[in-house]
Amino acid sequence: MSAVTTxxxxxxxxxxxxxxxxxxxxxxxxxxxxxxxxxLVVQFDPLEMxxxxxxxxxxxxxxxxxxxxxxxxxxxxHGAAHSLPIAVLVVVSAVIIGSLLGAISGFVxxxxxxxxMRLVDVTLxxxxxxxxxxxxxxxxxxxxxxxxxxxxxxxxxxxxxxxAQVLEVKEREHVEAAIAAxxxxxxxxxxxxxxxxxxxxxISATMDLGQVVLLAASLSFIGLGATPPTPEWGSMxxxxxxxxxxxxxxxxxGVAILTIVLGFNFIxxxxxxxxxxxxx
Amino acid sequence: MSAxxxxxxxxxxxxxxxxxxxxxxxxxxxxxRRAGDQFEAVRGIDLDVAKGEVVxxxxxxxxxxxxxxxAALGLTSKNAVVTGSVRFNGDELVGKxxxxxxxxxxxxxxxxxxxxxxxxxxxxxxxxxxAEAVRLHQRVTRKQAMARAVELLHLVAIPQPERRVNQYPHxxxxxxxxxxxxxxxxxxxxxxxxxxxxxxxxDVTVQAQILSVLRSLQERLGLGxxxxxxDLGVVAGHADRVAVVYSGRVVEQAGVSELFADPRHPYTRGxxxxxxxxxESRERLFSIDGSPPALGRLPGGCxxxxxxxxxxxxxxxxxxxxxxxxxxxxxxxxxxxxxxxxSAVLATASLDNGSVAP
Numbered sequence: 219m220s221a222v223t224t225x226x227x228x229x230x231x232x233x234x235x236x237x238x239x240x241x242x243x244x245x246x247x248x249x250x251x252x253x254x255x256x257x258l259v260v261q262f263d264p265l266e267m268x269x270x271x272x273x274x275x276x277x278x279x280x281x282x283x284x285x286x287x288x289x290x291x292x293x294x295x296h297g298a299a300h301s302l303p304i305a306v307l308v309v310v311s312a313v314i315i316g317s318l319l320g321a322i323s324g325f326v327x328x329x330x331x332x333x334x335m336r337l338v339d340v341t342l343x344x345x346x347x348x349x350x351x352x353x354x355x356x357x358x359x360x361x362x363x364x365x366x367x368x369x370x371x372x373x374x375x376x377x378x379x380x381x382a383q384v385l386e387v388k389e390r391e392h393v394e395a396a397i398a399a400x401x402x403x404x405x406x407x408x409x410x411x412x413x414x415x416x417x418x419x420x421i422s423a424t425m426d427l428g429q430v431v432l433l434a435a436s437l438s439f440i441g442l443g444a445t446p447p448t449p450e451w452g453s454m455x456x457x458x459x460x461x462x463x464x465x466x467x468x469x470x471x472g473v474a475i476l477t478i479v480l481g482f483n484f485i486x487x488x489x490x491x492x493x494x495x496x497x498x
Numbered sequence: 499m500s501a502x503x504x505x506x507x508x509x510x511x512x513x514x515x516x517x518x519x520x521x522x523x524x525x526x527x528x529x530x531r532r533a534g535d536q537f538e539a540v541r542g543i544d545l546d547v548a549k550g551e552v553v554x555x556x557x558x559x560x561x562x563x564x565x566x567x568x569a570a571l572g573l574t575s576k577n578a579v580v581t582g583s584v585r586f587n588g589d590e591l592v593g594k595x596x597x598x599x600x601x602x603x604x605x606x607x608x609x610x611x612x613x614x615x616x617x618x619x620x621x622x623x624x625x626x627x628x629a630e631a632v633r634l635h636q637r638v639t640r641k642q643a644m645a646r647a648v649e650l651l652h653l654v655a656i657p658q659p660e661r662r663v664n665q666y667p668h669x670x671x672x673x674x675x676x677x678x679x680x681x682x683x684x685x686x687x688x689x690x691x692x693x694x695x696x697x698x699x700x701d702v703t704v705q706a707q708i709l710s711v712l713r714s715l716q717e718r719l720g721l722g723x724x725x726x727x728x729d730l731g732v733v734a735g736h737a738d739r740v741a742v743v744y745s746g747r748v749v750e751q752a753g754v755s756e757l758f759a760d761p762r763h764p765y766t767r768g769x770x771x772x773x774x775x776x777x778e779s780r781e782r783l784f785s786i787d788g789s790p791p792a793l794g795r796l797p798g799g800c801x802x803x804x805x806x807x808x809x810x811x812x813x814x815x816x817x818x819x820x821x822x823x824x825x826x827x828x829x830x831x832x833x834x835x836x837x838x839x840x841s842a843v844l845a846t847a848s849l850d851n852g853s854v855a856p
Contacts, residue, residue, distance in 0.1 A: 391616040398573055398611075399631050399682065400604030409630070413621045 234492045242484025245477050252298040262289035264296040264449040272464050282466035284457055286447075293449035294470035300450045301478070304361055305430040308368045313423050315369065316376025321415070323377065324384030325407050335381065338374040346371045350433060354442040361434070361450070364443040368433055372426065376419055383415040390414075417493045421486050428482030435475055451475055519546040519585075520722045521570070521607075521690055526582035526592075528562070528569045528746075537794030540566045541746035542582070544820060547690065552716060552723045554737030554754070556730060556769070558790060562746040563726050567692050571607060572599045587689070605635040608683035612695040614675035618667040624651075624678045625663025631685040650681035654711050673704035677711060684715055690722040697732065709736055730773055734758055742766045745791055745801040752826035760839055762828040764806045767839055800831070808832060 252259070262268045267287035268279075275282045281290035319338075323331040341349070353367035387393065388411050396410045431451075437443035438452025439459075446453060451471035458468025528540035540562040547553045557563040568574055570584040570591060584591040586607065591599070603609075611617040619627055628650055629643035638646070644663065651659035654677040667675055676696060683691055693712060697705035713736055716723045725737055733740050733754065740757045742750040742765065750763040761767045768786035788805040791797055797804050803813035812831055820829045830836070 391611050391613060392619045394573065395609070395611055395617040395679070395682075396619070398571065398603055398609040400600045400602070400634050401630075402600060405634075409622070410619050413619075 234488070236488055236491065238484040239488030239491075242481040242488065245481035246485060249298045249302060249474075249478055249481070252295045253302045254299075256296045256299060260289075260292045260295050262292035264288060264293040265447050268292075272461065272467075274464070275466050281470045282464070284454070284467045285461055285464075290454075290467055290470045293454060294451070294474050296449045297451045297454065297471060297474060300361065300444060300448060301431050301434055301474075304365050304368075304434050305427050308365050308372060308430045308434075309423050309427050311369045312372035312426075313376050313419060316373035317380040317415075317419055319373070320377035320380030321384050321407065321412060324381035325388060325403070325411065331381075334377065338377045341371070341374045342378075344371075346433065347436060350437060351440070351442060354437055359442055359445050361438075361444050361448075364434060364437045367437070367442075368430055371433075372430065375422065375426070379418050379422055380415060383418060384411055387411045387414045421490045421493065424489055425483050425486035428479035431478050431482075432475060435471070520549045520551075520587060521545070521547040521724075522583075522585040523566075523570060524583040524585075526566055526569065526584060527580070528565055528574060529579040529581075530575075531577050531579065535794065539746055539793055540569065543741075543743070543746075543748050545741055545748065545751070547722045547724055549689065549722055550716075550720045551739065552713075552725060552737045554733035554740040555724060555726045555743060556728065556733055556740060557743030558728055560790065560793070561743045563743045564694050566743070566746075567609075567694065567724060567726060571603055571609065571692070572596070573603075573609075601635070604631060604688075605686045606688055607690045607692065608686070608688040610676075610679055610683050610691065610693040610696050613699040614672060614679045615667060615699075617679055618675060620667055623664050623666055624670065628663070628678065628682050628685055631682045635686045646685065647681075650685055651678065653684070653715070654678070654681045656681075671704075672700050673707055676700060676704075676708050680708075680711060680715065684719060684721075687719060688721065690724070691716070692724045692726070694726045695728070696725070697729070698727070705732075712736075730769060742769070745796060746793075747801065747829060748820060748827070749802065749829045750827065751820070752828075756826055762823060762826070762833045762836060763830045764808050764836070765802050767836075768805075770839075800829075808836065 262279075265288065268289050269283045269287050271283060271285055271287040273279055273283040273287075279289050279291065281294065284290055284293070319334050323334040325331075350364075350367045350371045353370055354364050357363035357366060384407075393406060393410050396406050401410070434443055435450070435452030435455065438450045439456045441453075441456070444450030444453050451474055454471040455468045455475075458464070458471075461467055523543055523545040526540055526543040527538060529536055529538045543562075543566045545553065545555075555563045555567070565574065569578065569580045572580075572591065572594065574580060580592055582592060586602065589602075591602070594602075618624065622630075625644055625647045628647035629640065632638060632643040632646050633640070636643075647663050648659045651662055656662055656674055656677055662670075662674075667678070670678060676699075680696075691712075696712065697708050700708060709732065712723065712725075715721065725732065727733060737754050740750075740752060740754050741748045742757075742763065744765050750757065750761065750766045752762070757766065758770060761770055765786070768784070771784040772786065774783055786805055787807075791801060791804075797814075799812075799814040799816055800806070800809070800818055803809040806813065808830075810831075816831070818829050818831045818833075820827045821833050823833050
């Protein structure tokens with residue numbers, strides 16, 4: 219797809235600047251803006267009853283009102299402030315924990331490495347949703363607990379990626395040269411191996427931001443994430459599912475999740491084209 | 499055998515007072531174990547390197563010449579079993595704890611690898627890498643280390659070193675990269691430099707430059723230099739002494755002029771005869787018949803006998819030790835009785851058309 223877009227553009231546009239990357243970035247910037255400035259942009263309070271309940275979309279309420287008479291658009295836009303920070307927090311924590319353990323496993327190897335990887339295998343053998351549900355349920359509802367549950371589900375992915383990457387890089391000659399120059403193992407890992415291992419983790423993390431938004435919404439949907447009346451997309455969709463014929467209640471948060479997941483995927487794809495010389 | 503070599507060496511010691519061996523390798527063996535299978539890549543290397551001496555180690559790929567030197571530095575993989583003795587300035591290196599080996603590696607013994615592009619970290623500037631090498635072994639500030647990096651780049655004749663220190667390896671040409679690698683290697687004024695095929699990955703025109711940089715540094719800093727190579731031309735031009743390695747053993751060791759004038763091992767003879775020569779026109783280039791034995795499937799007796807035109811029954815049964823034949827060494831039963839060496843005569847002989855009897 220990158221080839222097509224670049225050919226249609228003039229030569230002034232750099233090759234890596236593809237249409238999906240631009241669209242993804244715009245979408246994500248929009249939601250980031252909403253995360254911070256929803257209060258200033260949206261005229262209705264997301265927690266107040268501002269109109270009659272279950273009103274279809276109109277000029278006053280673009281996405282209608284929900285079962286309690288709250289403005290769906292206002293709640294959707296405010297929802298970003300609940301989903302995005304959680305997603306970033308979860309992915310960053312999972313990347314740190316996973317990369318660290320994966321790097322140690324790949325670099326040290328032996329019994330330590332094997333133990334870490336078996337832990338990864340066990341965690342990955344559960345369906346992610348099921349494990350997140352189990353953990354979230356045992357910790358009790360609330361977005362904070364849902365975040366902890368999601369970190370526990372997500373770190374093994376990065377551990378595997380990082381381990382594979384470290385295993386490959388540590389066989390390169392410059393690593394041997396560094397050891398031959400008398401560098402300590404920790405220094406070899408930190409300055410000669412890890413800086414060359416980030417690319418796949420970065421790409422995967424970008425795409426996972428969208429997936430975590432989706433997982434957080436799923437947990438909220440079944441009542442394990444955000445508690446009412448928080449304008450969280452998952453719980454809003456859950457409300458909408460009760461009022462099946464009032465489609466607009468679920469429409470707003472649904473579109474929000476869809477665009478965020480797509481946006482992060484587009485950015486991840488674009489990043490891969492830029493960072494990974496092996497992909498075409 | 500070690501006593502033999504030592505007595506021979508002492509003759510040289512008398513000649514030049516300070517020529518006590520800097521590095522002294524005795525009976526070095528490196529075995530690998532893989533899935534229950536065990537084989538030896540190095541089957542007993544004996545080698546001395548004196549201060550300020552250039553020793554060439556020649557052998558084909560897989561002969562164990564690199565593995566042997568890596569093992570001497572403790573750089574083999576975990577499944578390797580290293581036995582024998584490696585003494586550096588009288589200090590035993592085999593079995594030395596990793597912490598102490600790190601103080602020697604890069605500081606007292608430095609190593610240069612084959613491919614200068616892959617032996618540099620692609621995400622660090624060249625200057626930062628040289629500075630790192632300095633700071634690994636010297637207590638200096640970052641700034642002082644960078645200043646030293648500039649100085650070292652200047653030493654290896656890289657133009658505009660102040661600008662070059664801030665560039666990344668991909669901005670360097672192949673020859674300049676290898677010079678940067680050499681600069682890193684001499685950053686801590688080592689006593690011994692091991693260069694593992696330093697010019698193999700380079701353009702022929704650049705090879706000579708790199709070798710002259712190495713040689714001038716070696717002379718200026720009084721380094722012992724071990725030049726691992728499969729290029730006899732490099733050895734002939736730069737080494738003082740040569741050790742020829744075949745399937746994990748030193749088969750011949752001699753001063754460079756002696757070795758080329760009168761090789762006393764059939765394998766060395768074969769190697770020298772296979773060098774293309776512009777003066778004598780031959781229909782076909784000489785090559786040693788057969789191929790080197792696979793590790794772990796060595797023939798009985800002398801490892802070279804299946805390819806040797808001088809081989810006799812004794813060679814199949816008995817693996818010859820490294821004989822002292824007057825200040826030089828050869829691991830051939832017929833070391834002293836081999837006919838005079840004429841590469842042109844050898845070129846016409848082969849296993850098929852009948853061997854040249856010793």
